[in-house]
Amino acid sequence: MRKSGQITLVGISLLFTLFQKMYHQQVFFTLDFLIFTVIAWIVGYQYDKARFFAKKVRESECSYKKLIDSLPNPVYILSDQKLLYVNQAVVRTAGVKIKEELIGKSIFDFIVPEYQERAQERYKQINKEKQPVNTIEYKAKRLDGSTFFFEVSSMYIVFGGKEAVLCIGKDISERKEETEQLLQKSEKLALLGQMAAGIAHEIRNPLTSIRGFIQLFKSGETHPDYFDIVLTELDRINSIVGEFLVLAKPTAAVFIEKDVKNLIKDVVTLINNQSILNNVQIYVEFDSDLPMVMCEENQLKQVFLNLMKNAIEAMPTGGQIDVKVKRKEDGKILIQIIDQGVGIPEDRISTLGEPFYTTKEKGTGLGLMTCYKIIESHNGEIKITSVLDEGTTVEVTLPTITQPLLVVS
Numbered sequence: 090m091r092k093s094g095q096i097t098l099v100g101i102s103l104l105f106t107l108f109q110k111m112y113h114q115q116v117f118f119t120l121d122f123l124i125f126t127v128i129a130w131i132v133g134y135q136y137d138k139a140r141f142f143a144k145k146v147r148e149s150e151c152s153y154k155k156l157i158d159s160l161p162n163p164v165y166i167l168s169d170q171k172l173l174y175v176n177q178a179v180v181r182t183a184g185v186k187i188k189e190e191l192i193g194k195s196i197f198d199f200i201v202p203e204y205q206e207r208a209q210e211r212y213k214q215i216n217k218e219k220q221p222v223n224t225i226e227y228k229a230k231r232l233d234g235s236t237f238f239f240e241v242s243s244m245y246i247v248f249g250g251k252e253a254v255l256c257i258g259k260d261i262s263e264r265k266e267e268t269e270q271l272l273q274k275s276e277k278l279a280l281l282g283q284m285a286a287g288i289a290h291e292i293r294n295p296l297t298s299i300r301g302f303i304q305l306f307k308s309g310e311t312h313p314d315y316f317d318i319v320l321t322e323l324d325r326i327n328s329i330v331g332e333f334l335v336l337a338k339p340t341a342a343v344f345i346e347k348d349v350k351n352l353i354k355d356v357v358t359l360i361n362n363q364s365i366l367n368n369v370q371i372y373v374e375f376d377s378d379l380p381m382v383m384c385e386e387n388q389l390k391q392v393f394l395n396l397m398k399n400a401i402e403a404m405p406t407g408g409q410i411d412v413k414v415k416r417k418e419d420g421k422i423l424i425q426i427i428d429q430g431v432g433i434p435e436d437r438i439s440t441l442g443e444p445f446y447t448t449k450e451k452g453t454g455l456g457l458m459t460c461y462k463i464i465e466s467h468n469g470e471i472k473i474t475s476v477l478d479e480g481t482t483v484e485v486t487l488p489t490i491t492q493p494l495l496v497v498s
């Protein structure tokens with residue numbers, strides 16, 4: 090602690106007394122001199138002490154500022170939603186050269202529109218609760234328009250006598266990207282697993298049909314069309330296996346414009362054999378001028394084959410299946426498959442489509458799941474309604490778009 094204040098005051102006291110002695114011939118060491126000097130000593134000491142602590146405070150403030158400035162994480166203070174203080178890391182993250190480019194700007198200038206509402210909510214919450222709030226993620230944008238993911242924890246503070254919000258953030262773009270890649274990988278693996286189970290199921294349908302035709306050949310019943318059907322079925326097995334391989338090595342699956350009428354007719358021809366054996370009649374009804382749909386033909390055939398197979402299997406003593414294809418008012422196409430079978434209990438309807446749920450001895454419980462997946466990839470919908478012992482209606486709605494749609498599978 091420097092003693093300049095004390096020395097100066099005591100010095101003044103001495104000089105004054107010396108002056109008094111020289112001009113007024115007074116005695117030097119008087120009681121007044123003593124009191125003056127002691128007061129000067131004490132006041133000087135207090136003055137020096139105050140100066141010393143003020144300097145210390147200034148120094149420590151400066152070193153805290155430097156410390157916060159050199160933190161690798163962005164730290165900033167907001168007041169009235171505006172930036173009041175930013176450290177160097179904020180300058181770097183925001184992609185500007187100097188702090189002054191940021192000070193005074195609204196924090197919402199740096200948040201992309203989709204995240205604005207979340208940020209507003211958060212700001213209100215901090216000011217209301219006046220307690221530190223948990224970390225939250227935003228997609229932020231720099232002044233040059235580029236975006237990045239940002240994680241922030243904030244708390245209410247009083248800064249320079251004003252209500253403010255202190256925020257500590259982190260650029261998490263890299264971490265986000267890594268997580269995204271991992272997720273995609275695990276999703277793909279899960280899908281591959283599902284496909285592996287599904288593939289066995291899918292191949293069983295054409296195999297059943299081929300078996301049926303070969304039995305017909307054996308009994309001497311032949312027709313040139315039957316050979317074509319068997320060949321088509323073999324092609325289908327081939328393409329199903331191909332699909333699995335394609336999934337392991339993604340390529341683009343092209344959706345092409347198709348007439349649902351022909352597609353349904355093909356499916357009915359394929360399943361007819363099985364339906365006759367089960368004493369089931371299939372009646373098909375088409376609206377006139379049906380629009381075309383964009384689809385993966387084999388996949389859609391798979392859907393209707395699965396649904397009709399389920400309908401046949403729901404009628405062990407035979408019955409009737411109505412297939413109705415309608416044009417809806419909104420331009421979409423509606424395919425109804427109505428059976429008179431055993432029906433599905435109400436509490437089961439919402440869980441249909443979950444893998445491996447089956448009530449059949451030889452069922453895999455994958456048929457409906459595959460249907461849901463395929464219709465979903467066609468941007469369509471499946472609705473199932475059922476009354477126990479009366480029958481089930483499955484409704485498939487498909488969009489009818491004109492432009493070709495490319496889906497990466």
Ligand SMILES: Nc1ncnc2c1ncn2[C@@H]1O[C@H](COP(=O)(O)OP(=O)(O)OP(=O)(O)O)[C@@H](O)[C@H]1O
Binds near residue numbers: 403451455
């Ligand atoms: N039309 C229907 N009528 C009555 N129950 C049905 C109908 N469609 C589906 N179900 C019920 O939903 C279950 C699941 O059907 P899903 O097609 O997924 O598998 P599955 O038919 O049992 O087996 P797989 O399709 O491998 O032969 C069936 O076991 C059956 O209980």
Ligand SMILES: [Mg+2]
Binds near residue numbers: 395398399452457
């Ligand atoms: Mg089935």
